[in-house]
Amino acid sequence: MIILAVTPGQYLEYMTELQKILFSLVEKNGIVYFLLDTNHNIEMCSDNMFQVFGYDPPSILGMKLDKLCFGKDRDRLSKLLESALVSKDEKEIEFRLLLSDRRIRIVSATVQTLVTDDNNPKIAIFLRDITDHLNSKLFKDSFFNLSLDLFAILDFTGKVIEINEMWNEKFGYTKEELIKSGIAKVFKSDERMAAGRMYDWLKVSNESMYDYEMECCTKTGETKFISWSARSDALPGLVFLVGRDFTEKKETEQKLVESESKLSAILENTNDVIFSIDINYKLLKFNTAFVRIIEGSYGFKPKAGYSVIDPKVNTLTTMKWKRLYDLALSDRDVDELIDADPPNENLKYEVSMSPIKNEFKDVTGVAVFLRDVTERFKAQEAQLEMSRQLAEKNKDLLDFSFIITHNLRAPTSNLISLLSLYDKDHPANDENLEIMENFEASIHQLNETLADLTMAVKLREEVGKKFELLNLDEVFNNVKSKLPALESKGTIVFRTDFSTVPELIYPKGDLESIFYTLLDNSIKFAHPGRECVISVTSFIVENRVHLTFEDNGMGIDLERYGDRLFGLYQRFHRSDSGKGLGLYFLNTAIKSFGGSISVESEPGKGSKFTVKLIKRESE
């Protein structure tokens, strides 16, 4: 009902003006309006139709509004317009409007039927584009619930306005619980004060914070590491909060740190030397054992970047290492046993090198692993020496058993033959007498052979392998007094010189046997036409003790017998006292301790035997 204070004519004029103002206001606010007839044909359209939806108003006059709808919205609009015509009420509808360029906008329409006096109703429609508004809402909701991060919108008091599903998933609290009692409970109790202060600061400062890491706690007490970002400057009175769970990353990091510290503890505490170099032999990384070894050998502390090879130096040590590095740099694995660098060259190292490669399989350096294996090496050497000695002994025993069978066989087989010739029926016959003489000779030979062998066995027994410090003068004098042939050969001149090496560590029995055999030999084969002169000396050559026994005797034709001189059962003179055993036994005994014996001789002039023994240090 309108109360008029003016004339109806004036009123109509005012109304027309008022209408104009209202319509212009409506248009300015982006609302497009239409007037439809009862068949939904557009009779009138506001001018802003072009700016808002792109249609030129004259071009759509007379067209059904339904046709501008998209898909099924056409029917929905048509039905609504029909019902609006019947009920005359104001109605609302949202539908998709097809633009002239075929894009779609979502519009909200207000529909009102206008009834005039001439009973010719019109439908008025006001369209508002709500696409952007809807989009922003959808956008928020989608990301809010799609994200794996924690989203929350809080008001200034800290009260939860909106929160996403991740909070439930991460902390086990329902959305309702958090909305009711706040989010502070997800912080560990000792972090809550800090969180509160941070929140207060955010409210007043209008600033943002990023990646503020805090230890949080789930409903069941499990620890979660969350990195928080927040801003309070977007919308007045609201705080937007985003939290990212990095618990897994943190745990992996912690495990990595733990395993790295364990690894470095191993690397630092091992006695094995570990280091790496680049392709220019520059030191990359190394452990403390490496520092120790460098300080020990070169007297300085190594640093990363130092060169492990000096290209200007060409010493054996440098060449040794360069060869190994170059092998590994040419993409090969190295495993070798090497001597340590001077002054520790008596130490043995097992060196392993592996090429270091980048993702393209190019060699970019070498990882080096050194282990001191001196003790193991020594043990191995000792074992080798022992098995060598055993093999030597074995051969020795085999030969010895051959000597026994051979030397015993000769007289016993003679005895058997002699027995077969003996004429039992005529004991007194002359032939039997001769046989008996030979019988006696054979028995005597057998006895002598047995005595020799007993002596040989005894010698072996005395090789009790007890090394002791022996004075060479004493050994010589002791042996000289036992030489049996001394009396029968007339004058013998002995010359000794043990001034360079007066003492020697060796088994006593063995050393005496060396002296006895060689002196006895010189006397046995002394030249009958001259005074026998025997010289014995000792000296050192290349860490070996040399003992020489030189005589002016008959000498030996070495061209003929050289290779058999120290062999088994060899005799070279028609002498009744030689059985071909002495030099054989001597050679065997000397070799069993890693020594050697050699001879120089000229027939008619004399012989010189040189015995070379390993020089042992007293312990």
Next chain:
Amino acid sequence: MINVLVVDDDATLIFLMKRLLQKTGRVSEVRVASDGKEALDILFGGTWEPDLIFLDINMPVMSGWDFLDEFGRSYANKIECEIVMLSSSTREMEKAQAAKHPEVIRYLSKPALYPTILEVVINTDTRKSTGL
């Protein structure tokens, strides 16, 4: 009847061999040498040739092996003579080494017993008289 050379440094063995060879009744003369060198000296003289040699291995001055080498070089084409090794060694190694010399027809281990010696002498004597 054959000539026999015994090469051995063992006086008793020499005595035995002389006896055994005489006992066969097929030996006209036995000569002895106490080592390889002495044996070569006898052959070198050229006045006497053995049909059969009994040869020891281990002897001083010149061993049986050295004698065999020298015999093969200097006399194998000149003297028709068979060699029988007579050694105390029973090692297969030495039997094998002896077999490498074509003049060696047998390897006997000591003791030297009459039946064996007789067999060897008869064989040599038969081959000599028949020329086979």
